[in-house]
Amino acid sequence: MLSILIPTYNYDIRSLVHEVHRQATNTGIDFEIIALDDKSSSNIISSNSSINNLNFTNYELSKKNNGIAIARQLLVNKAKYNWVLLIDADMKLKDNFYISKYISAIKQNNDVVFGGIIYENKPPNSNSILRWKYGITYESICAKQRNKTPYKITSAANMLIKKAVYTNFNLDSIGNSYGMDIYFGPQLKLNKTSVLHIDNQVYHLGLESSKTYLKKTRLAVETLLKLKYQNKIKLHENDLLKTFILSKKMKFNYVLSSFFKVVENIITKKLLGKNPPIKLLQFYKISYMCYFDLEKKFNQTD
16 A cells, blocks of 8 residues: 655664554555665665564665665655655654554545654754754744645655656656755646645754755755756746746846855855854845856856
């Protein structure tokens, strides 16, 4: 009935897998758990290999580091059941009803069900505070709110979906670039896929450093622009892209680009500090998008 798929890279997944396995077993459903390791270090592989001792569980190794989008697609391709549950390795289950809530959601006849993401109330160390503050502000959203704009927050880090639906979207087509979820939401909307958001959140534990997260933010902005100019995003609910398009229409993008070049170092220092203003991060994104667009001239070359 259910294939539970866990892409992982340099993360100890033993606790997560054991808890998912326990809950799935208690429901009495037919299930399998497949974890695909994306070329982790040898000590991580050695530790995680113990999950092979669990019934209906396989820990498989990739021959090379493919990135999250390709890893997820490979897992879906391996799944033997019609419904697949994708959960990232750095997640922690919130309660004892994670699997049973998704099983109940299947009966509501939707193509995709998103459970949501939350963060622990206690702040992490100051080196990772930017990722935590962004997650608390923009990702920890209840199902009622998410269902108002169902294609806006579409994280594949905690998602139940029909295998045939996932396969149809070719989500691995963006390759190893950062920002698969940016591409996912617009595809769901374009294809009028039936989406349901439920309150079945998991804790996101694997918070990267603020420096790494800021770098990934830039990569996500670049990915979004590339997808736009490759005409892969036609319908969307992405606020950043809406703001960018409006700024270009009003010719304000030149101002934002020039401003970014002048104050980039000052903004970066504040965002990497101990108490980064999240609204400043949003300004950083739009100004960098305008700058990157004009510098790379995507509208002329792509």
